[in-house]
Amino acid sequence: MMLETYRGKYFHPRTQFITIDNSGNVLESDNVLFSLKKGDPISTVSGFFEGLSTYFEIDEDNDIKFTCIHLENKDKKEYTCDIEFKTFAGNQPTLVIIHDFSDHYEYYQEVAQSRNESVINSQILELQNKYLKEKEDFKNTFIANFSHELRNPLTGITAFCSVLQKTDMTLEQQDYVEVIQASGDHLKNMIGDILEVSKIEVGKLTMHEELFDFQALIEVLKFTYIVKAKQKNIAFEVIFDEKIPKYIEGDKTRIKQVFENLIENALKFTTSGKITFSVKENQRRARKVNINVSVQDTGIGIPADKLDLVFNSFTQLNNSKKYAGTGLGLSIVKGLVELMEGKIAVESEEKVGSTFKLNMNFKYPINQEDTTSEQKLDNKDKSALSKEKYNILLAEDSELIQMSVLKILAQEGKFFLDIITNGEDAIESIIHNEYDLILMDIRMPGTHGDELTKMIRSLPVPNCKTVPILALTANLYDTDKKRYKKMGMTDIIEKPFDESTLLKKIYKYLK
CATH class of the missing domain: 3.30.450.20 (PAS domain)
Known part of the structure; x- marks a missing residue:
């Protein structure tokens, strides 16, 4: 019922x-x-x-x-x-x-529509990813090509400034050369910043840890920026905690870059008062030391509503020509600090100043004796070399780079230099001559330098498998470096290079 x-x-x-x-x-x-x-x-x-x-x-x-x-x-x-x-x-x-069956068909239609929308959204996402990848590939290719074309003339400027400084010049001419060199260095730094941001964005920048003298790094920064600050009539104070281990493990180049970018940023926006660079130990645990770093200035400060923007790429909060720049420095700092698994924050008050704070962890060895060998290798005694003259082959199509290398090596008086501009001539020259070292441009017309190196290593000619081959390039992604090594290249000389960099690398591999 x-x-x-x-x-x-x-x-x-x-x-x-x-x-x-x-x-x-x-x-x-x-x-x-x-x-x-x-x-x-x-x-x-x-x-x-x-x-x-x-x-x-x-x-x-x-x-x-x-x-x-x-x-x-x-x-x-x-x-x-x-x-x-x-x-x-x-x-x-x-x-x-x-x-x-209205309910049935309505439900079926909703399911079918939902499924179709899911398929469509998946296809849209796939197309978006494909578009973003193509866009990213285009950007990276453009940056690489653009960088390469800029670095050749920049190498010429840098190298010839070094050569000019060793000639007899009037004081006025010396001033002119210093201005040219400073402008070249500034341009080099801006190109480097663009490449750094590109590498960070695509995840192709990795850290290379090494044991280095951390206290010596701080001393170099102290000396450099006391001089720079004095030129602007402001004070530069360094507070360094002596308890911090002398030798730590980390990417020395990137750590130095982070500190320099923060101090340079403080210098740019401070016209009076002082900048305080503080490095203090926080704690130690399991062979790791935690360090607090801060850069405090008495500059123009940052508006409260702009604090979240300071680490964005190409962001320049003050558009005055007085504070011109690319707006990349702090973006690079944030990217590098995060890659090193550190933290960065900023506190600021308009017309009072800003403080950038870092917290970073570094490994350190129990034995604090200098066990590094790289410096000893770089400072090789030239008198220990076995030959009076060395045969060098330069494979480079840029006449400016050719002239730069020729002038630098000619001043040393220890080298015979052969110059070729394409891959076919390089192979021919290597077959008929024995070289002590080869300088190889990566972006050679026709066959690229890394592919040419692989061919050289396979030649049935004495010395081809062991002759040092140094890449001349601006392409320094980790994938590029691995490819160069796989192809048989010995080391890399980054464009633009100066006289000191070129000679240090060459002497490092001569016997």
Whole structure:
């Protein structure tokens, strides 16, 4: 009894039964879905039935089904139905069964639409990723090519400034050369900043840990920026915690770059007062030392609503020509600090000054004796060399680089230099001459320098497998370095290079 009560309360019939004669007129209807009277044409329900008159006259047992038919009753209520026509032999009435599957089809449509949207969104995401990858590849290729084209003339400027400084010049000419050299260094730093940001953004910049004298690094920074600050009539104070280990493990170049960028930023925006560079030990644990570093200035400060923007690439909060720059320094600092798993924060007040705070962890050896050998190798005694003259091959298509290397080596008086401009001549020259060292431009016309190196290493000629081959390049992604090494290159000289850098690398590999 209770079940019948529940059925009456909750069961809603969704199927209507109708019988019609062979003219399509209603004989009987239970009117579950559509209200029909005896004698009404079945087409009263929908025009769909008007085209089915041939089925009304079939004089045999048959079952005809139509699915997903849209119907509408007199109250404008819409249904999505399956319809069956059952005909019987003996001229009996045709049975029409209308099943209301509106909920079913609506759910199915939602699922299908959701699935289609998911597929479409997936395809859109795939296209977006493809577009971003192509955009990133284009940007990196452009930066690499642009950097290479800039670095060749920049190398010429840097190298010839070094050569000029060793000639007899008047004091006025010496001043001019120093101005040119300073401008070249500034341009080199800006190009380097753009490349650094690019490497950080695409995740191609990695840290190279080494054991180095941390206290000596701080001393160099102290000496350099006391002089620079004095030129601006401001004070530069260094607070260094003597408890910090003398030797630590880390990427010396990147650590120095972080400190320099922060101090340079403070110098740029400070016209009076002082800059305080503080390096203090926080704690030690498991052969790791935690260090707090801060750079505090009495400069123009940063508005509170701009603090979140200071680490964005190409962001220059003060657009005055007085504080011109690329807006990349702090972005690079943040990227490098995060790569070293450190933290950086800034506190500032307008017209009072700013304080940038770093917290970083470094490994340190228990034995604090100098165990580094790189410096000894770089400072190799030239008198220990076995030959009076060395044969050098320069594979380089830029006439400016050719002249720069020629002038630098000529001043040393220890080298015979052969110069070639393409891969075919390089192979020919190596087959007929024995060289003590090869300087190889990576972006050679035709065959690139790394591919040319691989060919040289496979030549059946004495010395080809062991001769030092130094890459001249501006492409210094880790993937590039690995490729150069895999191809058989010995080391890299980064463009633009100066006299000191070039000679140090050359002497390092001569016997």
